[in-house]
Amino acid sequence: MRMVDIIKKKRDGNKLSPEEITFLIKGYTLGNIPDSQVAAFSMAVYFRGMDSEEMASLTREMMKSGEVLDLSYIKAPKVDKHSTGGVGDKISLPLAPLVASCGIVVPMISGRALGHTGGTLDKLESIPGYRTSLSVEEFKQQLEKIGVSIIGQTEKLCPADRKMYALRDVTATVESIPLISASIMSKKLAEDIDGLVLDVKTGSGAFMKKYEDAKKLAMAMVSIGKEMGKNVKALITNMDEPLGYKIGNALEVLESVEVLRGGGPQDVRELTLALGSQMLIIGGRAESEKDARNMLLESLASGKAYDKWVEMVSSQGGDPHAILKEEFTYTEYIHFIKAQKDGYLYEYDTYKVGVGVSILGAGRERVEDKIDPKVGIILHKKVGDRVKEGEIVMEIRYNSKEKFDRAIPILEDSFILSDSKPEKKPLIFEIIE
Amino acid sequence: MRMVDIIKKKRDGNKLSPEEITFLIKGYTLGNIPDSQVAAFSMAVYFRGMDSEEMASLTREMMKSGEVLDLSYIKAPKVDKHSTGGVGDKISLPLAPLVASCGIVVPMISGRALGHTGGTLDKLESIPGYRTSLSVEEFKQQLEKIGVSIIGQTEKLCPADRKMYALRDVTATVESIPLISASIMSKKLAEDIDGLVLDVKTGSGAFMKKYEDAKKLAMAMVSIGKEMGKNVKALITNMDEPLGYKIGNALEVLESVEVLRGGGPQDVRELTLALGSQMLIIGGRAESEKDARNMLLESLASGKAYDKWVEMVSSQGGDPHAILKEEFTYTEYIHFIKAQKDGYLYEYDTYKVGVGVSILGAGRERVEDKIDPKVGIILHKKVGDRVKEGEIVMEIRYNSKEKFDRAIPILEDSFILSDSKPEKKPLIFEIIE
Numbered sequence: 001m002r003m004v005d006i007i008k009k010k011r012d013g014n015k016l017s018p019e020e021i022t023f024l025i026k027g028y029t030l031g032n033i034p035d036s037q038v039a040a041f042s043m044a045v046y047f048r049g050m051d052s053e054e055m056a057s058l059t060r061e062m063m064k065s066g067e068v069l070d071l072s073y074i075k076a077p078k079v080d081k082h083s084t085g086g087v088g089d090k091i092s093l094p095l096a097p098l099v100a101s102c103g104i105v106v107p108m109i110s111g112r113a114l115g116h117t118g119g120t121l122d123k124l125e126s127i128p129g130y131r132t133s134l135s136v137e138e139f140k141q142q143l144e145k146i147g148v149s150i151i152g153q154t155e156k157l158c159p160a161d162r163k164m165y166a167l168r169d170v171t172a173t174v175e176s177i178p179l180i181s182a183s184i185m186s187k188k189l190a191e192d193i194d195g196l197v198l199d200v201k202t203g204s205g206a207f208m209k210k211y212e213d214a215k216k217l218a219m220a221m222v223s224i225g226k227e228m229g230k231n232v233k234a235l236i237t238n239m240d241e242p243l244g245y246k247i248g249n250a251l252e253v254l255e256s257v258e259v260l261r262g263g264g265p266q267d268v269r270e271l272t273l274a275l276g277s278q279m280l281i282i283g284g285r286a287e288s289e290k291d292a293r294n295m296l297l298e299s300l301a302s303g304k305a306y307d308k309w310v311e312m313v314s315s316q317g318g319d320p321h322a323i324l325k326e327e328f329t330y331t332e333y334i335h336f337i338k339a340q341k342d343g344y345l346y347e348y349d350t351y352k353v354g355v356g357v358s359i360l361g362a363g364r365e366r367v368e369d370k371i372d373p374k375v376g377i378i379l380h381k382k383v384g385d386r387v388k389e390g391e392i393v394m395e396i397r398y399n400s401k402e403k404f405d406r407a408i409p410i411l412e413d414s415f416i417l418s419d420s421k422p423e424k425k426p427l428i429f430e431i432i433e
Numbered sequence: 434m435r436m437v438d439i440i441k442k443k444r445d446g447n448k449l450s451p452e453e454i455t456f457l458i459k460g461y462t463l464g465n466i467p468d469s470q471v472a473a474f475s476m477a478v479y480f481r482g483m484d485s486e487e488m489a490s491l492t493r494e495m496m497k498s499g500e501v502l503d504l505s506y507i508k509a510p511k512v513d514k515h516s517t518g519g520v521g522d523k524i525s526l527p528l529a530p531l532v533a534s535c536g537i538v539v540p541m542i543s544g545r546a547l548g549h550t551g552g553t554l555d556k557l558e559s560i561p562g563y564r565t566s567l568s569v570e571e572f573k574q575q576l577e578k579i580g581v582s583i584i585g586q587t588e589k590l591c592p593a594d595r596k597m598y599a600l601r602d603v604t605a606t607v608e609s610i611p612l613i614s615a616s617i618m619s620k621k622l623a624e625d626i627d628g629l630v631l632d633v634k635t636g637s638g639a640f641m642k643k644y645e646d647a648k649k650l651a652m653a654m655v656s657i658g659k660e661m662g663k664n665v666k667a668l669i670t671n672m673d674e675p676l677g678y679k680i681g682n683a684l685e686v687l688e689s690v691e692v693l694r695g696g697g698p699q700d701v702r703e704l705t706l707a708l709g710s711q712m713l714i715i716g717g718r719a720e721s722e723k724d725a726r727n728m729l730l731e732s733l734a735s736g737k738a739y740d741k742w743v744e745m746v747s748s749q750g751g752d753p754h755a756i757l758k759e760e761f762t763y764t765e766y767i768h769f770i771k772a773q774k775d776g777y778l779y780e781y782d783t784y785k786v787g788v789g790v791s792i793l794g795a796g797r798e799r800v801e802d803k804i805d806p807k808v809g810i811i812l813h814k815k816v817g818d819r820v821k822e823g824e825i826v827m828e829i830r831y832n833s834k835e836k837f838d839r840a841i842p843i844l845e846d847s848f849i850l851s852d853s854k855p856e857k858k859p860l861i862f863e864i865i866e
Contacts, residue, residue: 003603004602004603004604004605005605007476007604007605008605011476011479011605034468034469035467035468035469035472036467036468036469036471036472036600036603036604037472037603037604038469039468039469039470039472039473039476039604040472040473040475040476040604040605040606042473043440043444043472043473043476043477043480044476044605046444047476047480167469169437170436170437170467170469170470171437171440171469171470171472171473172437172438172440172441172444172473172477173473
């Protein structure tokens with residue numbers, strides 16, 4: 001078998017066999033196949049696509065390129081969630097302990113801030129002491145003991161994906177639905193889960209700006225799940241405005257705790273319940289969405305969900321009480337962006353919100369940058385809200401004047417006030433299964 | 434400027450600026466842009482194509498990546514020919530001295546056997562003493578003195594093309610018309626010629642099997658010439674059967690000399706005259722095809738063409754008289770493939786003929802293989818000829834029984850005898866200018 005023939009086959013629009021995909025991924029991981037051939041191959045896939053079987057083979061091989069967890073010693077159902085990323089998307093934080101409090105084991109391996117979006121690990125690391133880099137042994141013990149853990153990728157997880165992603169990043173082959181799907185699914189399925197709920201975001205703050213692209217991605221990932229014998233559902237959800245009011249690492253932890261204590265912003269709470277319901281159904285803990293929802297609401301109301309959060313944070317070395325103190329989100333400076341006229345908050349350019357917050361220090365402009373966990377913004381208005389002239393629209397919490405100066409024009413330009421009331425879009429557009 | 438943005442731009446079907454193409458080729462030649470990015474870019478070009486201006490920019494930059502000849506000290510018109518390659522295609526050998534004998538300077542930088550096709554340099558090197566690797570200074574002096582020289586590429590010529598071609602070869606991006614065109618044209622235009630005649634072959638023995646592909650390639654190269662202010666014409670010619678009767682290095686030199694002495698096979702002679710006429714017209718030595726043809730015929734008849742050949746061969750260290758001795762093409766073994774029945778020679782699979790001859794030792798299976806200059810085949814029948822049972826169709830000259838055993842089934846399977854007479858295709862299909 002020769003790699004050049006595999007590239008040619010895909011270039012000409014033909015279907016690759018599982019053996020060919022194995023040859024490719026094994027060879028690349030071992031260093032027998034050079035970057036150049038995988039780059040040309042990735043571009044061919046960009047143009048020609050892949051069918052479900054090819055995507056499943058690719059996913060399986062990337063998964064098998066590294067360590068695959070064995071959670072067979074855990075008898076409870078194991079279900080995870082993955083989001084394609086958005087602005088203010090802190091859903092994993094309340095969701096994982098909430099679902100775990102209802103008897104589902106959640107072995108969540110998560111990522112860092114990427115581009116204009118935040119990262120679950122960066123958020124959790126704003127909690128003093130929280131360790132995201134548990135050993136596999138520690139992770140497994142914690143899952144057995146308390147049923148939930150959120151950690152970062154180890155070096156041993158899907159090395160083929162890591163290598164390929166770095167290559168795709170510099171060869172303009174990131175935006176390929178089969179490659180994105182296999183990348184996500186290989187990492188998630190290496191967790192040895194029974195099922196997975198995907199939150200595929202679309203809108204101005206999402207990676208998939210267009211609805212049809214989000215839908216294609218959702219369908220691709222669900223089909224990979226099916227091919228691999230896993231129960232996978234995808235929710236296509238709205239990322240035309242940030243989720244919740246708080247954006248920034250510590251600020252999002254705070255808002256997550258609000259939800260876990262039974263309150264929190266309506267959209268964050270609603271999306272948590274929607275994703276959580278699907279996880280309970282997939283895990284066999286509930287028959288219907290209604291039953292699942294009731295279980296989750298009961299867990300929030302009784303404090304069980306919050307207790308599970310405290311347990312998880314403590315178990316990973318974090319101080320759950322630090323979050324409740326004022327200094328957890330204290331910054332040196334605060335600035336208010338106020339409305340210049342009466343009207344409605346008509347629209348957010350959520351990408352700009354994300355970029356602005358990232359520049360403040362909540363994200364990284366270069367890989368080596370350090371995150372400032374406390375900076376961020378608090379929205380005082382969401383889409384559809386009435387706004388009076390002089391009212392605060394956005395509150396900016398920052399520590400660096402230089403960063404503020406660069407962020408402020410972007411943030412000031414990130415929303416539109418209008419005389420007309422916008423049509424409110426649904427939070428959840430569609431469920432793909 | 435970032436290479437990833439250039440790849441993305443081409444991937445999305447947009448036109449690249451000359452500055453972007455300069456950035457790409459300079460960066461690649463200097464080693465600042467890695468193979469992987471150029472591989473992804475080449476695949477994007479495979480799918481999206483390039484327009485005339487982009488191809489001209491690419492050609493110019495690849496040409497400028499190395500040494501460009503300066504032949505301005507030669508006042509005579511400088512015109513060259515390039516063929517996309519075929520089986521039995523020895524046309525450069527009679528053509529270059531013939532045209533030079535009519536007052537056109539022919540600075541021909543040529544190539545080696547590639548795949549199933551022979552190479553002009555390998556053919557010339559079958560002449561005892563002939564040096565294909567003159568220094569640039571020697572090449573220029575010879576051009577000034579006798580008006581013609583055929584040499585090989587120097588290391589300094591178009592290094593970007595050499596690097597890119599090696600990459601395309603392993604990344605399944607060879608078959609891209611803009612990339613093929615720029616590769617050919619950059620090397621030819623580095624010869625500092627005023628004009629160029631292209632022999633674009635189509636048929637079973639050509640790289641472009643399909644007529645429409647050959648036509649696209651011809652049009653692309655002519656348009657590059659136009660953009661770069663050069664007079665370029667392309668002839669689309671038939672490669673459905675080998676050219677002439679003799680295939681193999683020394684054998685083809687012999688057949689070339691037959692043409693130069695006023696004889697030779699009808700098709701070799703005809704194609705030489707057709708290409709030569711265009712070269713004389715482009716070079717301003719003749720007004721019409723009729724005039725040009727008469728000049729060429731006169732040169733062949735008078736012996737001027739053959740004298741120019743002798744001059745060229747001698748000047749490059751070769752012994753022009755060695756060709757006329759029997760040992761020039763002597764091989765240890767001869768085998769005859771005979772007709773199994775009466776009929777017509779209906780069709781050659783010219784690719785198979787080329788592969789068979791290459792296996793005998795006329796070409797290379799691996800880059801490091803040594804060529805056997807004397808081996809080859811002599812066709813006794815061409816398409817349309819009547820064949821009687823037991824008559825010789827093909828004569829095989831070989832030195833290695835092992836190679837013969839591998840070649841013979843391919844050669845035996847390389848022609849079809851039929852009761853019906855085939856329609857004879859024209860030798861020259863079309864002229865693109």
